[in-house]
Amino acid sequence: MSSKAKVLKGFTMLVGGRIGSALVSVLSTAILARLLSPNDFGLVSAALVVLALANVIFDGAFGVSLIKKQSVSVAEQRTTLTVAMLLSLVLIALIVLLSPQIGFFFRSESVGDLLYVAALTIPFKAVFAVSSATLQRDSRFGSIAVGSLVGQIFGNVLVAVPMALWGFGPWALVVGMVLAGAMEAAIVAFKAKISLRPELEKAAFRDLTSSALFSLANVMNWVANTGANAVVGRSMGFYDLGIYSRGWKLLDLVVGITATPLSRVLLPAFSSRRDDPLRLAASFRQAFHLAVPAYACMSVFLVVHAQLIVYAALGAKWDQTILVAQFFFAALVPRCAFKISENFAVAAGRSGAAVVRQFIYAALMVGGAVLGLSHGVSGVALMTSGAVTIFYIISIAFALRIGNISALPIFWIHCKAGILAAVIATADALLVWTFSEWPLILRHVVGGTGGAVVMLALLSAAPSFWLGPAGESYIPRIRQMIRKVNLVSIPKG
Incomplete structure (x- = not known):
């Protein structure tokens, strides 16, 4: 298969998976927007201002470092995941420490409370970044799409919607997001056959810091x-x-x-x-x-x-x-x-x-x-x-x-x-x-x-x-x- 055909095939598979995820997201949002108020969504959006930082860090330093390499050894993959998980723990600690100040900035203690739970998604983002980068290198875009789709269905439909019906307000959105991230990370890590054994190889660590x-x-x-x-x-x-x-x-x-x-x-x-x-x-x-x-x-x-x-x-x-x-x-x-x-x-x-x-x-x-x-x-x-x-x-x-x-x-x-x-x-x-x-x-x-x-x-x-x-x-x-x-x-x- 030519490189052009491979790119087109990979893009088509990812788009297909993304369309499925988007349809699920539209369906769940259409229901949740009728059950919750703009104020509820605003509270969660304020919490996500902080949480979104984890996504960009892991995609940048960890995802790109694996994608750009011509070949990746098991030691390099384990080192990347180990550093990502350690960083995720540091980020969780910082969020817990700074949550009161973040709530003060937005003039609401509720934002800080939501962050305590929302921060649990960070380790899952770390696993997903390393796993999806591994799959991208092998052009296995379909596996990434499947993980995202199943995660969306599980978290945002099967969990968030019932919680909203039961009156949990913005907590329905936060808990649904955490469980969606957990499911997505689990599926993609399984598809990528990621080794979870900790390892810190010096050469791999130096390559990682270059990103x-x-x-x-x-x-x-x-x-x-x-x-x-x-x-x-x-x-x-x-x-x-x-x-x-x-x-x-x-x-x-x-x-x-x-x-x-x-x-x-x-x-x-x-x-x-x-x-x-x-x-x-x-x-x-x-x-x-x-x-x-x-x-x-x-x-x-x-x-x-x-x-x-x-x-x-x-x-x-x-x-x-x-x-x-x-x-x-x-x-x-x-x-x-x-x-x-x-x-x-x-x-x-x-x-x-x-x-x-x-x-x-x-x-x-x-x-x-x-x-x-x-x-x-x-x-x-x-x-x-x-x-x-x-x-x-x-x-x-x-x-x-x-x-x-x-x-x-x-x-x-x-x-x-x-x-x-x-x-x-x-x-x-x-x-x-x-x-x-x-x-x-x-x-x-x-x-x-x-x-x-x-x-x-x-x-x-x-x-x-x-x-x-x-x-x-x-x-x-x-x-x-x-x-x-x-x-x-x-x-x-």
Whole structure:
């Protein structure tokens, strides 16, 4: 199997698993959002501001250190897991020690109480990071997808929903999260055949510390992605934080389905070509050729149909989330496609510079959140979406410079994606407006169907123009999809 086919297969398997996990997450959230209040979600989101730090540390220092190696010995794997587990214990101790101060920052003792239990997920994150990195190296993406899916079902459906029905409030979310992490880690560790025997090999430990800069970059990314939550929770309260965090969560579902698998597949793919600059640059351009138009089209449908999405996923009482979600959805391209340029930089051996870029990203996000406070949660969403876009431009510019790649083709890719998105948005929104007197679901279905037909027709007419050289291979599939849509939409007789 060629490397291109292997990347595509791995991405497809991860996306499939992520879609399953996302469907479970949407189902559980749709139930929990109707049982719990925005204030409950805001409390848990405040606790997650701290807890998310564990994720980025383990993925950065431990996951990447294994993925980048050509081969990994048992001693290296055991050393990585041993250090990760020791660090997890240190993080738990720090959280327990600082929980009262964290509660004071958010003006609520409940946040500190929730953190005591939520911190139990940290060792499971450590096991998952090492296990999933091992599976990624072997291109066993399906096993990662299975672990995530089963974990979601167990924790967020079988545990969290009954607890919410029994009146446990935000504790339903926290306990469900902990058990979901435990199940996910157990399955992935079993699939990867991870040895749990402690070991500290000096050479392996030195290699592990070399990833510290990448981990520091991930910490800056954590500040960027959670800093706005801290600003909103501190300045506006848990109700507004619940509204804001649910809008971000809807965006994260799309990111988790597409961009996260893309990142997991691109890093080993780019790393395998780092000794061949021409092939690495070609892979970089091709990734943008396919990703940017795809995300632009998704962005259009999500923005136009945000009302239906929020009502279906959260319920009518969350209507304040609609505008927040629209601002986030509008920034889908930079929020997802930046992973291409960032993985390119890491594969090219420029992990250290990521610290500076992520610091800029964090400053932009926190600064944007502060500037947007005067206009409520929607203002914060608008300003942070702008911050994401600015960082995207910075990230691409850095990748182009280190790869000695011309900016014009990348700029032209974005221009074409913008034209495609504008045409689809016009058709979709016009249909929704035309049938505005119809029931909510029906008018959005009509608009979405019309927009999809326009999109498929444009892509089918000139696939190479919109999707680059690889676009020709999609012609038969696109035409088949159009025929299916026509058969469904045109009544017989």
